[in-house]
Amino acid sequence: MSMRTPFHFFVPTVIAIALGGAAWAADLQATITTTQGKTINVTAISPDGRIEYTPAGGKKTTIPFKDIKNIDWDKGTRIHTVTTNDGKTLRLERAWIFAGRGAYLEFTGTDKETGEDANGTITGSDIAGIEFAGAAPETVQTPATPVPAEPAAEPAAPVAPAAAAEPASQVPGANAGPSKRLSTNNIEYMKDAIAGFEKAFPGLVSEYDAAKAAGTLSADEKDPRTDEMELKEVLILQKAHKLFHEMVEYYAAALKDGWEVSDAELAPYTDKLVAILSQLGKIGYRSCFGPRDAACDNLENMDRAWLKAHKAMLLTTARGNAKAGQELMEEVDRTAAQIAKTFESAGQADHPALKRFQEDIARLKKACEAGFAAAGKAKDTVLAAWEALRTERERLQNTTYKIENGQMHPNTWSAFIEELEKFEKTESAVVKEKIEYLGKTCGADTDALESAMEKLLGKNPSGWDWSAEVKHFDKIFNTIPALRKDTAEAIAEQAKQNLGMMSAFDEAIRAQKFDELKSLVQLGLRYDPHNAALIDLTTKVDEAAAGDAAAIEKQIAERQWPGNHKDFAGPGTPEELTKAAIDYFNSTCKPTEKALAACIVEPDWYCFKRNIFGQPVQWALTFWVAVDVEGETTPDVVYAWSISFLTDENVGVAKAPPFKWAAFNFKQKMKRANVPGLK
Structure with missing residues (x-):
């Protein structure tokens, strides 16, 4: 008996104290603030309590309380901000807090206000914030001195069982509260989210129907959130996605x-979500979510990936941009694989x-098959x-070298213009065709062309840039205008000198020299038809060669003002265009010059300049302009200048004023009386 007593009483007591002390030392202290504004002083909560979250496309992740300094929850954004003991800060979406085995947190603590x-x-979901203060103080207990047990007393007679108490009667009309002892916060949030959806969704349907009727669903529109351009239909679906997943988030949280789908508190909203899923079809939105499915993560990630795949389908089928659609669908494939894992x-x-x-x-990818196949052919x-551009570069090397070099002897002017015009009109046809194709396929931007071609073809095995050939010919084509201009100026200077020397030639060969001079001037105009000095020399050489003032006067007297071309159909009216031409001339001319009248002499605008991809970047319209020049015109005689007025220079520029430049074609004199409106 003396051996049994210590074992029965003393040993178990020591074990209990040891185990209890270890457990208490590991618990944490904390202060909890609730969404209802209460403060709870926690004297012991398990360090294995946790906050759980699922990052986009990832797996469920937990952070134990023992690693956390504090947690704050933002009611507006529904984001938990977690500061860990090592100083890191995390912002978590769709996070949940647990301590214990059920939905309700298990801890030792009291309400600060009531002491309960x-x-x-x-x-x-009731927690607005937790501040952890570290481990709870260890409880120290001294084992009691063992006391010998007294002899066991005779067992007492059994006590009769007490009569069962009568149950309290239910108060009529009393609110019994939720059917389960669970938080209803997320159900309330979901109710608000559904109300928000029902208020906003009809507007989205109207917006969708209007865009569909106008044929603008696949048109670009600025995204107000990012200021970047986005497809109209995608913007509408994004709005619906946000509204819908606010409801789904709270439903999943509940x-x-x-809560269970069959619970009276949740069942009406389950049915509501089923109906809403049907309504979303009005704007073409689809969701993988099923209200009666088992709980799972990544619902919002899957629907976001569907939205991206839908955009890829629109780019491929509605916009004809299979390349962009294919790239986007490849991103979706990677996301889908991660989600499946x-x-x-x-x-x-x-x-x-x-x-x-x-x-x-799979259905969206099926819709893109034809477009993706075409993209493969594009490669x-x-x-x-x-390869054709490489071949052409080698074949045209002699001519392009001369263009790049730009230095020509006067003796080669005549021969080189033939070579240059042949290059521009026929020899470069294949080059232009291939470059225009690359512009349509890979984008009409020389700066971005290399990355676009590399994305389509991979790295160039030769080590050269894919875009090197395009950039080479771009340089050549951009060099030609300057080369033409410089050569024309050199010819004009030479022609002026030759004209000044005419009187030195014998009368017997003077006519021949005038013919040679006329040919030189015309050669210069082949290089640059708008060279003002050469245009002026044309008249002067003709007048000097004629040598007959009477003949020249006869030409002036008989010359007629053509008036606006009868077949001109715009864009623009003759009245507004001639006014714009006169205004531009008078704002840019010499102080001694003044435009008096103008008329359109060609039936159409014409493309004055194209970029390397063959796109028009500048338009021109040709006018006759009646001009007074101090010291050259008289009260009886006025100049008639042929001038092409030019628009601004950029892709997509309109055929319309204001004019930005002028190209002079020729000038001649005529009687002022033959210009309508002039005295």
């Missing part, structure tokens, strides 16, 4: 709180939401275009 036991009164790791590979998502993506054609 607060254990089991709050769930993770399920995690412990996450479901598999969670043992949910057969989850209906995943199956819906995969079927929808072969782009490679062939590049």
